């Protein structure tokens with residue numbers, strides 16, 4: 001199969017050998033361009049249709065090296081890397097040589113079309129070639145051809161954006177002959193990695209947000225059914241400069257979350273806090289919408305930064321929900337039934353300690369209760385609650401004895417006494433009302449205490465959660481960077 005492939009080429013070479021003979025030592029008549037050109041015309045340019053090897057068993061050795069002049073961009077969506085290279089190919093024309101003194105020069109530039117040029121091609125090339133066309137190559141008196149040309153490469157590169165914006169990308173450029181098998185053209189690296197990197201660092205001009213971190217060279221062999229191809233794989237290791245993203249994405253996002261955190265300091269009694277948090281969420285959403293263009297778009301992995309944003313948004317929404325809950329407790333607790341005993345013990349006794357809220361001291365509100373010692377003052381058993389004791393915590397106590405306690409039970413009802421009884425009934429009714437009111441207010445107070453304790457507890461959990469997620473994400477970023485470097 002390989003033989004049949006080569007046959008036409010062999011035929012051509014055979015006929016050329018017949019008519020022109022091998023490329024030979026040039027004999028310049030004088031050290032002038034004219035004389036050298038005549039010699040080249042006669043012995044070399046007429047043979048530009050066939051590879052410059054003396055013998056079919058010989059391989060043409062092509063050395064390749066390049067310098068990265070510009071990193072024009074990385075397209076995460078199209079998964080391509082656009083670079084600008086100075087590509088240098090060198091190979092020898094078998095048998096060609098001339099005497100430097102005889103012909104007047106060590107090297108001469110000749111049109112590319114006049115020579116046989118190897119079809120070196122970059123496997124990852126994905127776009128049409130928009131490289132500028134360079135018409136000349138250098139020809140040395142040893143027969144060496146030096147072909148230096150600029151190449152604009154749009155190469156496919158599998159981008160790993162999990163660590164964005166702290167990502168390191170490895171993109172390969174594989175140089176090899178498109179047509180010729182390894183037995184005809186063999187690729188060699190022209191310079192060491194260090195030399196390439198050194199020169200690249202000297203000339204690299206536009207690199208945008210990317211830093212060329214390292215270059216590695218891997219000679220390789222592509223083995224297909226049709227045959228082996230000699231290749232050289234250069235790996236460009238690029239590191240993104242994260243400053244833009246840190247300043248534009250991460251720092252504002254952290255600010256907003258911090259603001260949300262500090263909004264816990266607003267009193268939960270007002271509606272202020274929930275509307276403040278709502279505004280924050282709205283602002284955050286708008287921020288994400290605006291900054292969406294900065295985020296990479298690919299299908300295969302979700303960048304960690306998106307997880308970071310989701311967590312931030314989720315925290316904000318959770319804290320808003322919590323605020324709604326607390327506000328509800330603050331405003332509608334008067335309609336709630338009494339606090340269940342277990343809840344009171346759990347929250348007011350234990351959780352309050354956890355969140356450093358000392359159990360509240362006795363409130364100084366007015367309490368109204370029966371004074372049972374005054375039972376005997378009235379013979380009327382239905383009216384025996386006629387004495388009301390209004391006690392304040394300060395100890396001021398007022399006994400509202402009926403002014404003229406009936407000491408003579410047999411006495412006929414007098415209008416004054418009747419009036420007093422009426423007054424007493426009214427007072428009882430008022431007392432019952434007041435009692436009920438304060439009872440309800442006590443329940444409400446307890447619910448509010450529970451609300452405050454839970455608020456504090458969730459505030460603490462919020463801080464813990466924020467710290468944990470931020471530390472985790474930062475840790476993953478740092479670890480991944482260390483691993484990739």
Ligand SMILES: *[C@@H]1O[C@H](CO)[C@@H](O)[C@H](O)[C@H]1NC(C)=O
Nearest residue numbers: 023024025026027028039043
């Ligand atoms: C060049 O000159 C040498 C002698 O100086 C001669 O042997 C050789 O054949 C000449 N080559 C060509 C291509 O004319």
Ligand SMILES: *[C@@H]1O[C@H](CO)[C@@H](O)[C@H](O)[C@H]1NC(C)=O
Nearest residue numbers: 017053054055056057058059
């Ligand atoms: C080709 O080169 C090999 C060794 O390199 C040699 O043995 C063989 O004779 C040469 N063939 C021709 C046609 O010159």
Ligand SMILES: *[C@@H]1O[C@H](CO)[C@@H](O)[C@H](O)[C@H]1NC(C)=O
Nearest residue numbers: 053058059060061092094186
């Ligand atoms: C190409 O390189 C190989 C190995 O280095 C060597 O054996 C061969 O002779 C070289 N071919 C030419 C034409 O110089």
Ligand SMILES: *[C@@H]1O[C@H](CO)[C@@H](O)[C@H](O)[C@H]1NC(C)=O
Nearest residue numbers: 192193194195196197198199
């Ligand atoms: C590359 O540059 C460094 C410092 O700039 C120098 O020490 C080193 O020798 C250079 N390496 C080569 C191969 O030129």
Ligand SMILES: *[C@@H]1O[C@H](CO)[C@@H](O)[C@H](O)[C@H]1NC(C)=O
Nearest residue numbers: 193197213214215216217485
């Ligand atoms: C570049 O890679 C080579 C080979 O992997 C390694 O020896 C060298 O230390 C690396 N250079 C830098 C700057 O990391």
